[in-house]
Amino acid sequence: MRKGTTVISDRLFNKLPKAASFSSIIELSGNTLKKEILSIEEVQTINEDDFIRKTFKEKSYKLTRIYYLNGEPYIYFEHFLPVLGSIEALEQTERVSLYKWLAEFDKNVSRFQDSFEVVKIEEPIKEKLKIDHTHLLKRVRKTISTFNEVIEVSYAIYDTNKYPYKYPYIIDYEV
Template sequence: MKKKSGIGTRVISNNLFNKLSKAKSYSSIVNESGNLTKQILTANVLATKDTPVKAESTNKNIVYIKRLYLLDNKPFIIVNHYLPNIDVADELQSLKNQSLYKFLRDNGQEINSFSDEFSAVNIDETDKKILQKQDNLALKRIRRGFDNKGKLIEYTESIYDSNKMPYKIEYEI
């Protein structure tokens, strides 16, 4: 605590993350590193029971979008989006180079918070071929995005070839 005459008492946290005011996202860093392009590989509607969000969603159907991110025309991320609260399957092709979060916002979904989980994985031959990798090792990120009531809006599994572009976030304190 800091006490100053006429100002009041201010509590100071020792926790670094309470001090963070800005974080530069991985997407921003990638955009600064080269020419980022996106391709939609698949866009359709799946039965919820056939998706990783079956335990978290009460909807019958989930919008599924599989995208490939390329940096300087080299594939480096496979992204699988599962969107439980969107009913716009016919508009999915318009997502081509658009941000997922702008797409969600345009469809009445606002992300209030998210959680990310990272793990090292061995990818299958299909993903190896898509990413043009020689080895099987990749970084997997699972992101869950929630609205202000804690309702799941986005579930995304991404596979990164971190040899082409390391996963990096910059924080400003």
């Protein structure tokens, strides 16, 4: 009989407890965070920016959602994802993690690449966030799989006037 360690699961979700997500940090500080899906559609990437077009070729799913902090609009998200399964299955991400949904298709997260900038906010997003500020923090995230492929690109606009984007440690997403 052989002895040793059996790896039951080597997925991101088993590794994350050592590093809290930004959502967890917000909730641990006594705030509530709720997400709402605004739309899910299959889009022709020809209508999107160069990176989306190069990453997902001809089409992708576009998931638009908003996060509410203590009942107030806080983060506006646009996620671009590979066309996997049905749009109806993607609707489950309102209750389940988007990364768990990707893992169901063997698109397991290895690491994130985030970049940040301050951007001028377009009127439709200002309306969704119920703000009159002209500029907010934008995060661009590339989610990289265990096979070193980009499996998600997201654009997030944070109303940092409601809660600052901060981590209690240096941002390093290698898992």
